Amino acid sequence: MNILGLAVLGLFVLLMLFFVSIRTRWPAAFRPIKAYQELNTAVERAVEAGERVHLSLGTGSVIGSDSAAAFAGLSLLSQVASATTTSDKPIVATAGDGAMAMLAQDTLRSVYAEANAEEHFKAISGRMLGPTPFSYTAEIPNLLDNEEVSVHVLAGSFGAEGALAADFGRRQGAFVLAGTEDVQSQALLFATTDYPLVGEELFAAGAYADAGPLHAASLRTQDAIRLMIILLIIVGTVLKTLGVIS
């Protein structure tokens, strides 16, 4: 039995609930992330200009270890879609996995139902572009061009193909924001995107979009646990240097 793992998970949940309970007395203050600040403006501009927003959930699968990034992308999709429900051109969400495309459809259906704008929901607003990473990426220029996309958001799991997907958006002249969980792909996205999300910034989307108290609390919990880990690393380094531990 992995007691330590369970204890860390339990601590995570307790801290999240603790930060939710103290959110009014001790409100969260987050550093500004330029990508999210600019995204709001770009989405508003796209809605006013009658242009479309595209959000890509990446090429990862629902059951894979890379699904967390796509779930964070779904959270961002929910927020961005809420801001575009009045648009003549509804947001398009794409994925490289069938199950993820279904989840995107479901998320969009919920958002439109909540905004009493069911007539704007179309099943093809959440779609699978291609089952392999590069077949998915190859379809992106076509989508950006034909659907008159002016905001191109990549929020999910990507490999090297993510850089190409972002570059296609830049060539189209669209606002491009991209984040993924893969470290090497983050480096590629840093070069090909105007607004890259570095590190765990992708997972902070909900907190920055004010998606709910648990989002802000989870971000504070991450910071608290990170601080504990850093302290443990420093203590471990000192103890090892002094020869206390081998």
Add this chain to the structure above:
Amino acid sequence: MKIGAYLIWAATAIGVGVVVLLGYFLDSQLVLSLRLALMRWAVLIAAAALLLGLWNLLSVHWSKVSEQYPGWPYSALLILAFLVTLSLGLMFGPDNAVMVVIFDYIQLPIETSLMALLAVSLVVAGYRVVASRRDVSSLVFAVTAFLILIGTGPWLIGNGGSLQILLGEIRNWLAQVWAAGGARGILLGVALGSIATGLRVLLAADRPYGG
């Protein structure tokens, strides 16, 4: 009714998620068997979702063809290629020579050429970073990329010389100390972010299943 349905979905997601998660921490045979069964169901459902995704892909392209959208001939070609490949796959099986030829001489070269395009795109993007983004991080990015490049590849002139050895050492120092340290820090943040995302789904704060 809607609230009832939402509660059922949320309870199902939480129950299944907790069982699968506990399967990673507990040695109980019951929990492990349950986790295995649920994971097998998930694989089956994902396979069914792939079929739905392909149907969705065909619907999108079929509507483009029928409404004569700009670029509809490409959609028609996609539908044709899909149907031909599917028919051949169903007739001969995935390991048949015909399918291997389609994979080796059509799909593989196309995907490889996209990979090659990526190399070109990255060089252009690297130049753009230096030209358009004049901040410290972009400068560090460009200088590091340059040092790693010249410290990694063989040189046409002066190969094996002291300057190349020095640059090789600088490359190793950058890659093994700075890059590895930074990557571990990022990985730590990503891991914490992934845990938080998973827990939010388990606590029904995030509901990717709708509701």
